[in-house]
Amino acid sequence: MSLIHKKPDKVFDIIGIGIGPFNLGLAALLDNVPEMDALFFEKKPEFDWHPGMLIEGTTLQVPFLADLVSMADVKSRFSFLNYLQEHKRLYHFYFLENFKIPRKEYNHYCRWVANQLMSCHFEREVCNIIPFESEGAFLYEVQVKNTKTEAIESYYSQHIVIGVGTEPSVPKHLQSKLGNTLFHSSHYLEKKNECLGAKSVTIIGSGQSAAEIFYDLAKEQNGFDFKLHWFTRSKGFFPMEYSKLGLEYFSPDYIDFFYSLPQRKKDELLPKQDLLYKGISAETIADIYDVLYERSVANETPDIHLQPMTEILDIEEVEGAWSLRCQQCVQETMFEHNSDVVILATGYKPVIPGFLSGIRHLIHWDERERYQVTRDYHLKTYIDAPNEIFIQNGEIHTHGVGAPDLGLGAYRNAVIINYIAGRKVYPTYTHNVFQTFGLTEKCVPVSV
Numbered sequence: 001m002s003l004i005h006k007k008p009d010k011v012f013d014i015i016g017i018g019i020g021p022f023n024l025g026l027a028a029l030l031d032n033v034p035e036m037d038a039l040f041f042e043k044k045p046e047f048d049w050h051p052g053m054l055i056e057g058t059t060l061q062v063p064f065l066a067d068l069v070s071m072a073d074v075k076s077r078f079s080f081l082n083y084l085q086e087h088k089r090l091y092h093f094y095f096l097e098n099f100k101i102p103r104k105e106y107n108h109y110c111r112w113v114a115n116q117l118m119s120c121h122f123e124r125e126v127c128n129i130i131p132f133e134s135e136g137a138f139l140y141e142v143q144v145k146n147t148k149t150e151a152i153e154s155y156y157s158q159h160i161v162i163g164v165g166t167e168p169s170v171p172k173h174l175q176s177k178l179g180n181t182l183f184h185s186s187h188y189l190e191k192k193n194e195c196l197g198a199k200s201v202t203i204i205g206s207g208q209s210a211a212e213i214f215y216d217l218a219k220e221q222n223g224f225d226f227k228l229h230w231f232t233r234s235k236g237f238f239p240m241e242y243s244k245l246g247l248e249y250f251s252p253d254y255i256d257f258f259y260s261l262p263q264r265k266k267d268e269l270l271p272k273q274d275l276l277y278k279g280i281s282a283e284t285i286a287d288i289y290d291v292l293y294e295r296s297v298a299n300e301t302p303d304i305h306l307q308p309m310t311e312i313l314d315i316e317e318v319e320g321a322w323s324l325r326c327q328q329c330v331q332e333t334m335f336e337h338n339s340d341v342v343i344l345a346t347g348y349k350p351v352i353p354g355f356l357s358g359i360r361h362l363i364h365w366d367e368r369e370r371y372q373v374t375r376d377y378h379l380k381t382y383i384d385a386p387n388e389i390f391i392q393n394g395e396i397h398t399h400g401v402g403a404p405d406l407g408l409g410a411y412r413n414a415v416i417i418n419y420i421a422g423r424k425v426y427p428t429y430t431h432n433v434f435q436t437f438g439l440t441e442k443c444v445p446v447s448v
Contacts, residue, residue, distance in 0.1 A: 008132070008134050008139060008141075008156040010155075010156070011134075011139060011156045011157065011158065012037050012038060012039050012155065012156065012157040012158070013036045013037050013038060013157070013158050013159060013420060014026075014030070014036065014037075014038040014039075014157060014158070014159050014160075014161055014420065015038070015039050015040070015041070015140070015142050015155060015157035015159075015160055015161070016038065016039070016040035016041070016160075016161040016162075016163055017040075017041055017126045017142075017160065017161070017162050017163065017164060017353070017355070018040075018041075018042060018162065018163040018164035018165060018392075019040050019041070019042035019044075019047060019114065019120055019122070019163070020049065020163055020164075020165045020392075020393075021049065021068060021110060021406060021409060022163045022165075022392035022393055022409045022412070022413070023040055023161060023163030023392060024040075024047065024068055024110055024113060024114055024117075024120070025068035025069060025409050025410055025413050026038075026040075026161060026163070026392075026413040026416065026417070027040050027114075027117050027119050027120055028068050028069050028076065028078040028113055028117065029068075029069055029072055029073065029076070029410070029413050029414070029417060029426065030119065030417065031078070031117060031119070032073070032076065033417065033421065033425055035421070036417070036420065036421060038119050039119055039121065039155060039157075040117075040119050040120045040121065041121050041124040041125070041126050041142075041144055042120070042121070042122050042123075042124065043122075043123065043124065043125035043126075043147055044122060044123075045122055045123050046111065046114070046122055047107070047110050047111045047114040047122075048107070049106070049107045049110060050103075050186065051107075051189065051190075052185070052186045052187045052188050052189045052190055053103070053185065053186065053188060053189070053209060053212065054103055054104050054107060054189065055103070055188070055189065055212055055213075055216050056104070057102075058102070058103045058104075058212050059098070059100040059101060059102050059103055060100050060101050060103060060106055060406065061100070061208065061240070061281055062100070062405065062406050062407045063099040063100060063407075064080050064081075064093075064099055064100070064101050065080075065099075065407075066405075066406040066407035066409070066410075067079055067080035067083075067101075067109070067410075068080075068110065068113055068409070068410065069410055070410065071407065071408075071409075071410035071411055072410035072411060072413060072414040072426045072427070073410075073426060078113045078116075080101065080109055083109045083112055083113075086112075087112075123146065123147045123148055124144050124145070124146060124147070125144065125145045125147055126142055126143070126144050126145075126353075126355045127143045127144065127145050127152065127355055128142075128143040128355050128357065128358045129141065129142050129143070129160065129355055129356060129358050129359050130143070130358040130359065131358075131359060131362070131383075132156060134156070137385075138383065138385035138387050139156045139157065139158065139387070140156065140157050140158075140159075140160050140359075140387065140389075141154050141155075141156055142154065142155045142156070142157060142160070158387055158420075159387060159388050159389070159390065159420055160388075160389045160390065161389075161390040161391075161392065161416065162353065162356075162389065162390065162391050162392065162394065163392035163393070164351065164353050165348075165351075165392075165393055166348035166349055166350055166351060166393065166404070167348060167349060167351045168184040168185075168186050168344075168346075168347075168348055168349075169346050169347045169348055169349040170184055170344055170346060171346070173314070174315060174344070177315065177317065180194050181194055181198070181322070181340060181341045181342070182315065182322060182341075182342045182344070183342075183343060183344065184343075184344050184345075184346065185205065185209040185210065185213055185343055185344065185345040185346075186209075186348075188209075188213050188343065192216075194341055195217060195226070195341050195343075196220060196224045196226070197224075198226050198339075198340035198341045199225070199226055199227065199340050200226055200227040200228075200229065200338070200339045200340050200341070201217060201226055201227070201228055201229070201339065201340065201341045201342075201343065202229040202230075202231065202322075202324065202337065202339035202341070202342050202343070203217075203228075203229070203230045203231070203343045203345055204231050204232070204312055204342065204343065204344055204345060204346065205232055205344065205345030205346055205347070206232035206233075206234035206237060206238075206278075206279075206280070206308070206345075207278050207279065207280065207345060207347060208240070208279075208280055208281060208284065209345045209347075210230065210232070210280075210343075210345030211237070211280040211281075211284045211285065211288065212284060213343055213345060214228070214230050214288065215284060215287055215288050215291065218288065218291045218292070218295075218302075218304060219291060221302070221303070221304070222295075226303075226340075227303045227304075227305070228303065228304045228305070229304075229305045229306075229307075229337065229339065230304075230305070230306045230307070231307050231308075231310045231312060231324075231326065231337075232307075232308050232309075232310065233308075233309065233310060233311040233312075233329060234308055234309075235308060235309060236308045236309075237280060237285065237306065237308060238275060238279050238280065239275075239279050239280055239281065239282040239285055240275055240276070240277070240278070240279030240280060240281055240282075241275045241276050241279065242281070242282065245434070245435060246276065248432075248433040248434070248435055249273070249276055249400075249401060249402070250276075250401070250402045250405045250407055250408055251402070251408075251432045251433050252408075252411055252428065252429070252430065252432060253430070253431065253432050253433045253437065254400060254402065254433070254437055255375075255399050255400055255402055255408075256375075256430075257437035257438045258399060258400035258437075259375050259398060259399055259400070260438070263366065263397075263398075266397060266398065266400070267397065270396070270397070270400070270401070273401050276401045277401050277404065277405065278347070292304065307328075309328060309329050309330050310326055310327065310328050310329065311326065311327050311329055312324050312325070312326055313325045313326065313327055315342060318338070321338055321339065321340050322338065322339050322340070322341075322342050323336060323337075323338055324336065324337040324338070324339065324342070350370075350394050350396070352369075359389075361382075362381050362382050362383050363379055363380075363381050363382075363389070364379070364380035364381060364382070370397050371391060371394060371395065371398075372398070373391055373394075373395045373398040373399065375399075376415055376416070376419045377390050377391060377392075377395065377399075377412055377415060377416055377419075378390045378391070378416075378419070379391060388419070388420075390416050392409075392412065411428060413426075414426035414427070414428050415428055
């Protein structure tokens with residue numbers, strides 16, 4: 001591994017780390033701001049959004065307006081509608097009469113955007129960030145490895161935007177057991193053949209990923225000889241809250257309300273809002289039920305088992321298969337279940353990237369070792385300089401359920417750009433909802 005030393009003859013306004021939808025959206029919006037110079041680095045060879053879950057027939061869970069840019073700038077050439085026009089698909093989408101983009105097409109759209117942006121560099125892994133002073137000015141030195149040549153080069157920036165996303169959440173005691181027949185849902189498509197060749201497949205989880213995998217395998221079951229099981233510790237296979245007033249929780253107005261709460265209140269509130277962003281779409285539930293109904297015609301009994309209120313306590317390998325120790329939580333009854341393949345649709349969790357080790361001591365952490373984040377999405381630090389570290393989708397504990405939502409990505413990027421530019425480059429509207437989340441000046445609080 002060689003190290004290329006480079007003087008800071010070039011200083012960028014922004015270096016973004018990770019090129020997922022949020023940082024890609026930031027790069028697209030910055031492309032129309034000539035006074036701001038930005039670079040974005042991604043260790044993957046190309047944009048590839050959850051490739052293991054690009055199941056045929058699946059869509060985003062948000063309307064097409066939640067693309068990379070439209071909620072901040074509908075006139076942008078990087079909008080999804082312009083993508084359709086450039087690919088001669090406007091009439092196809094018009095006749096489709098579906099606000100939700102096929103997930104495969106969303107991935108292709110993002111690649112189309114990334115391929116047009118000179119600021120986006122793939123096969124570049126950020127290894128470290130360290131403080132750097134140049135003629136009395138504070139900068140961030142970002143050390144980047146070329147994954148092809150192994151060479152490391154340094155870049156310098158006024159500000160950093162972290163957009164590395166989340167990582168699969170797998171219980172610690174199961175991580176060493178992961179492989180071809182016990183895996184996280186994020187690897188589903190690459191390991192699907194293991195499922196089709198098995199005698200039994202078990203899915204664990206209650207969210208959209210679990211439902212989509214279950215539905216995909218249920219459709220395949222007639223052509224293959226495997227049993228299909230679905231367990232969740234949730235009270236049921238419930239739909240995500242998708243009413244029009246429920247959607248107002250994914251707004252700048254709700255962010256303002258949530259951010260103003262004490263952290264104790266935020267931590268109490270978030271677990272009670274799971275169905276705002278962790279449930280199953282009503283359409284997917286309907287599709288699943290239709291398959292089950294069709295398969296039960298003439299009193300046929302499909303080899304399918306769905307069971308909520310059931311927690312998987314442990315999984316052990318026994319004679320080439322998996323033995324699951326389970327508990328029916330309400331009845332408090334223990335039982336065992338055997339399966340050839342187990343799919344852990346156990347969600348995702350925030351990650352503190354290793355490249356922060358060089359500046360970790362400069363970051364404020366709360367009592368649970370989480371970032372402390374300002375309303376403007378930058379981390380609270382001990383740095384006595386106007387050089388910020390912004391966070392994308394790492395602030396659910398401070399800003400609420402909208403943090404991972406694609407529909408708020410353009411808004412967050414508008415806030416970040418406006419903050420760095422010191423002016424309103426993009427509009428960030430207030431009063432976007434009909435309901436009131438907290439007290440207003442019209443309400444007179446009284447003591448109890």
